Structure formats: structure tokens, C-alpha cells
Amino acid sequence: MTAMTREMPVLVVSARARRAAMKKRFEKLLFLLAALTVLMIVLLPLLWMVASSFKPNVELFQRPPKIFAQAPTLEHYVELWEFTSFPLYFLNTFLVAGISCLAGVVISLFTVYAITRFEFIAARAFAFGVLFIYMLPPILLALPFFRIWYNLNMLNSLWALGITYLTITLPFSLWILRPYIEAIPRALEEAAMIDGCTRFQAFRKVIVPQAWPGIVASFVFTFVVVWNELLYSLVLISDETKRTVSLGIASLILETSVYSWGLVNAAGVVATVPVLFLFAFAARQMASGIGAGAVKG
Amino acid sequence: MATIDIKAIWKAYGTHPVIFGIDFAIPDGAFVVLVGPSGCGKSTLLRMIAGLEDISSGEILIDDKIVNDMPPKDRDIAMVFQNYALYPHLTVKENMAFSLRLRKEKRATVDERVNRAAEILGLMPLLDRYPKALSGGQRQRVAMGRAIVRDASVFLFDEPLSNLDAKLRVQMRTELKALHQRLKTTTVYVTHDQIEAMTMADIIVVMQEGVIMQLGTPLELYDKPANRFVAGFIGSPAMNFFEGGIQAGIFVTEGGLRLPLPVAGEAYPGGSVTYGIRPEHFTVDAAGVPARVLVIEPTGSETQILAEIGGQEVLAVFRERHALNPGDEIRLLPDTEQAHLFNSKDGERI
Amino acid sequence: MGLSIAEAKRRAVPPPFNRRKTMTTDRKIGLLLLLPLVVLVLGLTVYPIVQVISLAFQQQSLYSPESTFVGLANFNAVVSHEGFTRSVSNTFVFTFGSLALQMAMGLPIALLLNKEFPLRSPIRGVMLFSYLVPYVVAAMTWKFMFSDATGILNYWVRALSLPMPASPFGSLDWAMAGVIFVNSWKNFPFMVIVFLAQLQTIDRQLYEAASVDGATAWQQFYKITLPSLLPIMLVVGMLRTIWNFNNFEVVFLLTQGGPIGRTETLPLYIYRFVFGEFSLGRGAALAVIVFFVLLIMSAIYWRLYERTQERFK
Numbered sequence: 011m012t013a014m015t016r017e018m019p020v021l022v023v024s025a026r027a028r029r030a031a032m033k034k035r036f037e038k039l040l041f042l043l044a045a046l047t048v049l050m051i052v053l054l055p056l057l058w059m060v061a062s063s064f065k066p067n068v069e070l071f072q073r074p075p076k077i078f079a080q081a082p083t084l085e086h087y088v089e090l091w092e093f094t095s096f097p098l099y100f101l102n103t104f105l106v107a108g109i110s111c112l113a114g115v116v117i118s119l120f121t122v123y124a125i126t127r128f129e130f131i132a133a134r135a136f137a138f139g140v141l142f143i144y145m146l147p148p149i150l151l152a153l154p155f156f157r158i159w160y161n162l163n164m165l166n167s168l169w170a171l172g173i174t175y176l177t178i179t180l181p182f183s184l185w186i187l188r189p190y191i192e193a194i195p196r197a198l199e200e201a202a203m204i205d206g207c208t209r210f211q212a213f214r215k216v217i218v219p220q221a222w223p224g225i226v227a228s229f230v231f232t233f234v235v236v237w238n239e240l241l242y243s244l245v246l247i248s249d250e251t252k253r254t255v256s257l258g259i260a261s262l263i264l265e266t267s268v269y270s271w272g273l274v275n276a277a278g279v280v281a282t283v284p285v286l287f288l289f290a291f292a293a294r295q296m297a298s299g300i301g302a303g304a305v306k307g
Numbered sequence: 308m309a310t311i312d313i314k315a316i317w318k319a320y321g322t323h324p325v326i327f328g329i330d331f332a333i334p335d336g337a338f339v340v341l342v343g344p345s346g347c348g349k350s351t352l353l354r355m356i357a358g359l360e361d362i363s364s365g366e367i368l369i370d371d372k373i374v375n376d377m378p379p380k381d382r383d384i385a386m387v388f389q390n391y392a393l394y395p396h397l398t399v400k401e402n403m404a405f406s407l408r409l410r411k412e413k414r415a416t417v418d419e420r421v422n423r424a425a426e427i428l429g430l431m432p433l434l435d436r437y438p439k440a441l442s443g444g445q446r447q448r449v450a451m452g453r454a455i456v457r458d459a460s461v462f463l464f465d466e467p468l469s470n471l472d473a474k475l476r477v478q479m480r481t482e483l484k485a486l487h488q489r490l491k492t493t494t495v496y497v498t499h500d501q502i503e504a505m506t507m508a509d510i511i512v513v514m515q516e517g518v519i520m521q522l523g524t525p526l527e528l529y530d531k532p533a534n535r536f537v538a539g540f541i542g543s544p545a546m547n548f549f550e551g552g553i554q555a556g557i558f559v560t561e562g563g564l565r566l567p568l569p570v571a572g573e574a575y576p577g578g579s580v581t582y583g584i585r586p587e588h589f590t591v592d593a594a595g596v597p598a599r600v601l602v603i604e605p606t607g608s609e610t611q612i613l614a615e616i617g618g619q620e621v622l623a624v625f626r627e628r629h630a631l632n633p634g635d636e637i638r639l640l641p642d643t644e645q646a647h648l649f650n651s652k653d654g655e656r657i
Numbered sequence: 658m659g660l661s662i663a664e665a666k667r668r669a670v671p672p673p674f675n676r677r678k679t680m681t682t683d684r685k686i687g688l689l690l691l692l693p694l695v696v697l698v699l700g701l702t703v704y705p706i707v708q709v710i711s712l713a714f715q716q717q718s719l720y721s722p723e724s725t726f727v728g729l730a731n732f733n734a735v736v737s738h739e740g741f742t743r744s745v746s747n748t749f750v751f752t753f754g755s756l757a758l759q760m761a762m763g764l765p766i767a768l769l770l771n772k773e774f775p776l777r778s779p780i781r782g783v784m785l786f787s788y789l790v791p792y793v794v795a796a797m798t799w800k801f802m803f804s805d806a807t808g809i810l811n812y813w814v815r816a817l818s819l820p821m822p823a824s825p826f827g828s829l830d831w832a833m834a835g836v837i838f839v840n841s842w843k844n845f846p847f848m849v850i851v852f853l854a855q856l857q858t859i860d861r862q863l864y865e866a867a868s869v870d871g872a873t874a875w876q877q878f879y880k881i882t883l884p885s886l887l888p889i890m891l892v893v894g895m896l897r898t899i900w901n902f903n904n905f906e907v908v909f910l911l912t913q914g915g916p917i918g919r920t921e922t923l924p925l926y927i928y929r930f931v932f933g934e935f936s937l938g939r940g941a942a943l944a945v946i947v948f949f950v951l952l953i954m955s956a957i958y959w960r961l962y963e964r965t966q967e968r969f970k
């Protein structure tokens with residue numbers, strides 16, 4: 011009898027607990043299903059693009075459309091590589107994005123360091139004001155930039171395009187880097203200077219490794235933004251050999267009325283891959299945190 | 308080895324001064340402690356010696372050379388920061404070797420010096436760890452290791468023990484002192500803890516609000532505090548104070564309490580006076596003043612008694628054991644030789 | 658030695674602190690580090706803005722060096738142009754239509770992704786894809802899916818006889834909805850990121866306390882979640898309003914402002930003036946107008962933001 015009364019409540023509680031746990035598991039499953047459904051909105055158009063890029067032309071016109079290719083082919087990729095200037099567009103875009111993002115990150119690094127360490131009040135306000143550039147309509151800046159580069163005879167110059175992109179990369183990397191640099195204790199570089207560093211050495215050996223995740227983040231994010239940019243390249247570049255990837259695809263979409271859709275899809279896939287790859291890389295770098303910034307010696 | 312001279316040093320942030328023309332000299336090999344309540348300018352002064360802070364006016368000399376415009380790296384100093392400032396991206400070993408590598412020392416020399424420092428500090432098993440995998444005490448040791456591998460001619464410490472727990476703090480205090488006795492490096496040590504100052508210093512500099520209140524050996528400060536501030540700051544438990552005046556060679560409070568005077572006070576012309584007596588300088592004696600026991604706290608080695616004298620709470624400490632209970636009426640006799648008199652107006656010793 | 662503080666301070670005659678007659682080398686380095694930014698901002702922002710403002714007052718053709726001062730003539734011309742009111746109203750419909758849809762997608766999805774379920778973090782990552790892909794890719798895939806003869810959605814709209822055109826981007830009535838949708842599809846993840854970050858800062862104990870007090874899920878959302886999201890919603894709302902307002906790519910790639918101007922927003926209108934009709938002066942005048950409209954809208958948002966900050970602090 012006593013054994014029973016002792017056991018009873020235990021049984022009741024555990025049954026209730028089990029029911030609660032089951033309800034929780036059911037809820038989690040429900041959330042997962044909902045999330046996957048929502049995810050499809052994002053993913054389906056992109057999957058459709060990838061799938062279509064592998065379809066031979068006949069299948070592209072097949073009705074009703076099938077999602078996956080029955081006779082997958084690389085012909086569109088081959089065409090992209092061999093018969094269009096896209097390889098060149100890639101090179102151009104890497105060059106332009108590389109220049110403007112690297113310059114943007116380095117200059118932001120200097121700026122943020124100067125305003126957080128030297129207490130120039132006016133400079134602080136100024137750097138904050140730079141974010142305002144990011145709010146300006148690109149079309150507003152595109153007009154004078156066209157004029158400026160035209161006057162300097164630098165339309166169709168990738169350098170000019172890269173410098174123009176600084177209006178995007180500078181404010182953006184300034185904004186990303188600031189919290190990273192501000193979080194580094196001053197004592198660290200003071201210790202380095204007492205240990206025998208010049209200010210510059212302390213910057214290189216302490217600040218840069220500490221801010222490394224932020225540096226990677228700003229480089230990647232500005233790179234993605236520049237990689238995706240269209241308006242400035244549309245306005246400043248008319249020479250076919252100087253096009254960026256975005257401009258190349260835009261021209262494909264706009265110039266040909268009967269698109270060769272297979273080719274456009276393949277170009278779209280190839281334009282998307284570097285962006286997603288870089289993003290995944292940055293996410294890993296930032297997640298692994300400070301340790302990843304360790305430098306030798 | 309080095310001497311340090313601080314000459315009429317001022318520091319102002321903007322136009323707001325925080326250090327007011329400080330002067331003192333540190334002899335070669337001395338362990339000097341800057342002590343004072345937080346915000347009094349100790350760190351600022353230390354950082355000026357290190358070269359991390361501009362000097363607004365005055366001169367600092369290290370080994371008779373003016374260093375005002377010399378960058379920290381050329382001053383041949385080592386410093387331990389309150390939060391240790393270990394480089395998070397370097398291992399313990401790399402942290403300690405950092406300065407030697409900068410000087411392009413040979414690999415063998417670096418290894419040897421790092422290993423020697425690590426042995427002294429018991430860091431050998433931790434050499435390959437990163438700072439985030441260390442306990443507070445271990446980090447503290449690494450910070451010290453980083454300083455001693457340098458063979459610098461001056462050590463600067465800014466409250467290096469304040470982030471440790473009480474037991475570790477006492478232990479490190481002893482180790483630091485032992486280290487100094489071994490290396491004999493000129494040391495400037497900042498703390499707000501007067502016990503640290505008393506136990507470690509050759510010379511203590513007591514500061515308040517950017518001004519030196521007194522400079523001297525620990526015992527000088529204890530025996531002859533130059534003013535009421537130092538008297539109250541140095542010594543634990545703190546000195547008891549009574550406000551009053553001198554009438555016919557006797558100290559009298561407003562409440563009518565009468566206390567015998569030390570010799571120095573007998574000829575004092577008048578005006579209000581503060582009478583200071585340390586808790587350990589009372590004896591239970593029939594010739595003393597009447598006191599009522601409020602609280603008794605035996606610690607084993609001594610007994611602390613909180614008593615009421617003339618309407619004021621007074622602390623007394625006895626080495627010997629008295630059979631007392633709260634509420635007991637006793638008589639406490641101050642040792643006049645150990646009593647201190649201060650001018651109530653400006654706090655100066657009389 | 659051994660003075661009282663007051664006495665010591667009185668005796669110490671403060672020397673004239675040399676108010677940086679000679680700046681320390683350290684500060685010089687600091688200024689040097691700031692130099693590139695200052696130069697670039699002057700060259701890449703201040704100078705172009707000054708130029709665009711001055712262009713707005715000149716008769717100036719795109720490729721000709723000659724220009725004449727014409728006062729407000731450009732402003733008069735663009736404002737009285739038949740396309741002006743249309744593109745202004747298109748811009749507002751596009752901007753706020755997109756904002757509403759982006760919010761409507763972003764908020765619930767952020768709330769969902771804030772729940773606990775398996776695979777949550779990879780799903781969060783993949784949810785950003787549409788924000789990361791280039792505008793050209795976003796435009797291309799949607800255009801492709803609705804294209805005649807090849808589009809999958811085009812086929813299904815016809816096959817299921819859905820009450821919408823099979824090629825919405827070419828339809829007078831549906832083109833605007835189409836560009837708003839693609840713009841929102843592309844940009845809603847921005848809202849998700851920001852809202853998620855904010856949701857993670859809300860103290861869980863607030864919800865626990867509320868449920869102990871008997872608040873329903875809906876009440877918890879209304880009393881705890883929403884108020885803590887409100888300030889950030891305003892900030893994000895302002896950013897997205899500005900970016901939607903400035904957006905050129907989506908419309909340009911999908912409809913180029915058509916059909917017959919139904920989707921022509923101000924950036925496209927400016928683009929057409931300048932690069933279609935080669936009138937740099939008029940384009941500049943329009944750009945200046947756009948700039949001031951944006952400034953006014955930002956000011957309004959700022960006021961709202963400050964007011965919510967006061968209420969919830």
C-alpha cells in the first residue's frame with residue numbers, strides 16, 4: 011500500500027512530463043516545416059535557375075516544364091566560357107571589386123583606429139557623417155561621376171569604376187569595422203608599445219590580428235555589394251571589354267529580345283557562386299572568432 | 308638599474324588639472340608604492356612615467372635623462388596592467404617572447420629567457436596555452452613573466468593584484484616582494500590598498516586629488532602621519548579621531564571628554580584640534596576614560612572591541628584577552644606617546 | 658611635504674600648459690591616418706554633390722562642354738513635364754508597397770526563425786540567399802519564370818487559369834505589383850537579419866514572468882516583443898524606405914519603366930532624361946529634388962524614432 015502511494019505521484023508526473031516533451035517535439039517539428047516552406051520562397055527561383063542551366067534548349071521549351079533536366083548538359087557553360095566575354099567580365103569584376111574593397115577596408119581601418127585612439131572629436135562626427143553617403147541615391151552621384159570621368163577622359167576605365175565604388179565600400183566597411191576596433195582594449199597596444207613596438211608595429215601586431223574577423227567581414231560584405239552593383243557600371247562603362255559580370259548579364263537580358271535562356275541561367279549561376287562562397291567563408295571566419303586571427307611571430 | 312626623478316609634474320586634461328606639480332625622486336633599486344583613493348591620479352602618474360600619457364608640464368628623468376618626449380619603447384621599462392593586457396592571439400610563450408622577438412634576439416636566447424622566467428613563476432606547464440584558457444592568477448603570472456623576461460631597468464605595476472581573490476592576492480604579494488628582492492629592479496607600484504603598500508614598499512607615496520600627502524617609509528607613515536588624511540588612510544583598522552580643543556594642557560571635546568595630550572600638543576596655542584589614536588594604542592586601565600562595550604570581535608590572535616566613549620564610537624584592539632561582554636562599563640587609556648594631534652582646519656600634524 | 662590638499666593646490670602655481678604649441682608626433686600620426694578618408698570624402702562626395710547642384714542650374718548637354726546658367730528653368734521644365742507626377746506617384750507606390758511587403762515577410766519570418774527547431778542555423782543562413790544574389794540574377798530568374806514559352810510560372814498560371822496575367826511584367830495593371838514583389842523577395846532578408854538580432858536581445862525572463870502572470874502568446878507578442886522591436890522597426894523602415902526609393906536595378910531590369918511608364922520611378926526617370934535625352938541639367942535638377950525629398954522623409958522618421966525611444970526608455 012505504501013509502495014503504491016509512493017509510486018503514484020511519480021507515475022503521474024512522468025506521464026505529464028512525457029506529454030509535455032512530446033508536445034515540445036511536435037512544436038519543433040511544426041516550426042521546422044514552416045521554416046522549410048518559407049525557405050522555398052527564397053530557394054525555388056534559384057534552384058530553378060540552377061536546374062535550367064543544365065537543360066538542353068529543347069527541354070527549356072518543354073511544356074509542361076519539368077524541374078530537372080532529363081538529359082543534363084554543360085553546353086551553356088561551355089558556350090559561356092568559349093563564345094562569350096564572360097571570363098573577361100569576371101576578371102574585370104574581381105579587379106574592380108578587389109581594388110575598391112581592399113582600399114575601402116584599409117582606409118576604414120586607419121580612420122576607425124585614429125578616431126577611437128586619438129579622440130579627435132570633429133573627426134568622430136565626420137566619420138559618422140560618412141555613413142550618410144550610403145543614403146545618397148546612387149543616381150544622384152552617377153551624374154556628376156559620369157561628368158568627372160568624362161572630363162578626365164576616363165570613362166570605360168576600370169580604375170575610375172573602382173574609385174567610384176569607394177563611395178560604397180568606404181562607408182560600409184567603416185560601419186562594420188568600428189565596433190571591432192572599439193572593442194580592443196587600449197591596454198593591449200600600450201603593452202605592445204612598452205614591449206618595444208612603435209605605434210605602427212603595435213597596430214600591425216596587435217590591432218590587426220585582433221580586428222581580423224571584422225576585417226574579413228568588411229572585405230566580404232563590401233565585395234558582395236560591389237560584385238552585385240549595376241548602376242555605376244552601366245553609366246560609366248560602355249566598352250564591351252570593360253564590362254562587369256552584372257553589366258554583362260544585364261546586357262544579355264536587355265539586348266537580346268529572344269533570350270538564349272540557357273546561357274543567361276548559366277551566367278546567373280556563375281555570378282552567384284562566388285558571392286555565396288565568400289559569404290560562407292566569412293561566416294566561418296567570424297564564428298571562429300579571435301583565435302582565427304592568430305598570426306605567426 | 309635606474310633612478311627616476313619626477314620634477315614638478317602637472318597633468319591636465321584640457322584645462323582641467325588632475326596632477327598638481329608633483330616632485331619626488333626614486334633611488335636605484337627601490338620599491339616605491341603610489342597609494343591613494345581611486346581617482347587620485349596614481350595611474351596617470353604611472354602612465355606618464357611609462358610614456359603612455361603626455362606630460363602637461365614638468366620633467367621626468369630616468370637615469371638622469373629627460374624622457375618627456377621619448378616613446379615608451381625606448382625607456383627600457385616593463386609594465387604590468389590591471390587587466391594584464393595579454394595578447395589574446397598569442398600563446399603564453401609567445402606573449403612572454405613578444406618583446407624579445409621585437410628586439411630580434413637569437414632564438415636560443417629567447418627560449419632560455421622565457422624558460423627561466425616561466426620556471427620562476429611556475430608557468431612551465433602552461434606555455435602553449437592561450438590566455439583565454441588561463442585562470443586569473445595564471446594570467447597575472449604571465450603578465451609578470453612578460454615583464455621579467457625583458458630585464459628592463461624599471462618595473463611599473465598598475466594595481467596588478469586587484470582582480471585576484473583575497474587569498475591569491477596575499478600570496479602574490481609575497482611572491483612579488485621576493486621577486487624584487489631577487490632582481491633588485493627599480494619598481495613603481497600603484498595600488499589603492501594601503502595594506503599592499505605597507506607590506507611591499509620601501510617608500511610609500513600617499514596621494515590624494517593629484518597631490519602628494521606624504522612620502523616616507525611604511526613605518527614613518529605609520530608612526531608620524533603628516534596630516535589627518537594620511538593618519539586615517541594608513542593603518543588597519545583605521546585610527547580613531549576626536550574633535551575638540553586644548554584647555555590647560557588637556558584635550559577636551561565638546562561633550563566634555565578629557566584625554567591626556569602627547570608632549571607636542573602641550574604648548575599648542577589654541578583653536579580646534581583633532582586628536583587621533585590608533586585602536587592598538589588603547590589599554591584597559593583604571594586611569595582611562597569611561598567606555599561602554601558595544602561589540603566584541605575576537606579573531607584569535609587579537610580582540611577588537613567597539614566601544615562608546617563620550618557619545619562616539621571608538622575601536623580598540625588588544626593582543627591580550629579580556630573577559631568582556633557587550634554592555635560592560637570599562638575604562639580605556641590611550642597611550643599618549645602614540646597619540647597624534649592635527650589642526651582641525653587644514654589637517655596638518657601639530 | 659605633508660600639506661593639506663587645499664594648501665598644496667594653493668601653493669602650486671599652475672604653469673601655463675602649453676596648449677599644444679607643438680603637437681605630439683602621436684597626434685600627427687593620428688591626423689595623417691585620417692587624411693585619406695577626408696580627401697576621398699571631399700573628392701568623391703562633396704565635390705560631386707556640389708557639381709550636381711550647380712549642373713541643376715545650367716543648360717548642359719551630356720557630352721558637350723558648353724553650359725549656360727539658366728536659373729530655375731530646369732526645375733520648371735522637369736516639374737511641368739508630363740512624366741513627373743507619374744514618376745513621383747510611381748516612386749511612392751513602389752517605395753511603400755515594397756516596404757509593406759518586406760515588413761510583412763520579414764517580421765513573421767524573423768519570429769519563426771527565433772523559435773527553437775532542428776537545423777535552425779543552416780536555415781537562417783540559406784534564408785539570406787536572395788539578399789546576397791546580384792540584382793541581375795534576381796531579376797533574371799523571375800523574368801525567366803514568367804517568360805512566355807519557357808517560364809514555369811507562366812505555364813502554371815495558364816494551366817491553372819489563375820486570375821493574373823501569365824506575364825505580369827508586361828501587364829499594365831500587374832507590372833507594378835511584379836516589380837514590388839521582386840524587390841521585396843530580394844530585400845526582405847535584410848529585415849529578417851535585423852529583427853532576429855533584436856529578438857535575441859530580449860530577456861527570456863520577461864516571457865517567463867508574463868506566462869506566469871497568465872499572458873497568452875498573443876498578449877506576450879503585443880506587450881513584450883512588439884514594443885522592443887518598435888524602435889528598430891523604425892530604423893529599418895527608414896533604411897529600406899531610402900533604399901527602395903533609390904532603387905534603380907529592379908525596375909530597370911524587369912520593365913525599364915514600362916509598360917508605357919507604369920513602373921517608371923524617379924531614378925529611372927532621371928536616367929532616361931540624362932542618358933536617353935542627354936539633358937544633364939534637367940537630370941541634375943530632378944536628382945536635387947529627389948535628394949530633398951529623401952532628406953524630409955529621413956527627418957520624419959528621425960522624429961518618430963526619437964519619440965518611441967522616449968516612450969520605451
Ligand SMILES: Nc1ncnc2c1ncn2[C@@H]1O[C@H](COP(=O)(O)OP(=O)(O)O)[C@@H](O)[C@H]1O
Binds near residue numbers: 325344345348350352
Ligand atoms: N582621459 C581622461 N580624460 C579626462 N580625465 C581623465 C582621463 N583619465 C583620467 N582622468 C581623470 O584623472 C583623474 C585621475 O585618474 P587616475 O590616474 O586613473 O586615478 P587612479 O588614482 O584611480 O589611478 C581622475 O579624476 C580621472 O577622472
Ligand SMILES: [Mg+2]
Binds near residue numbers: 349350351466
Ligand atoms: Mg588607476
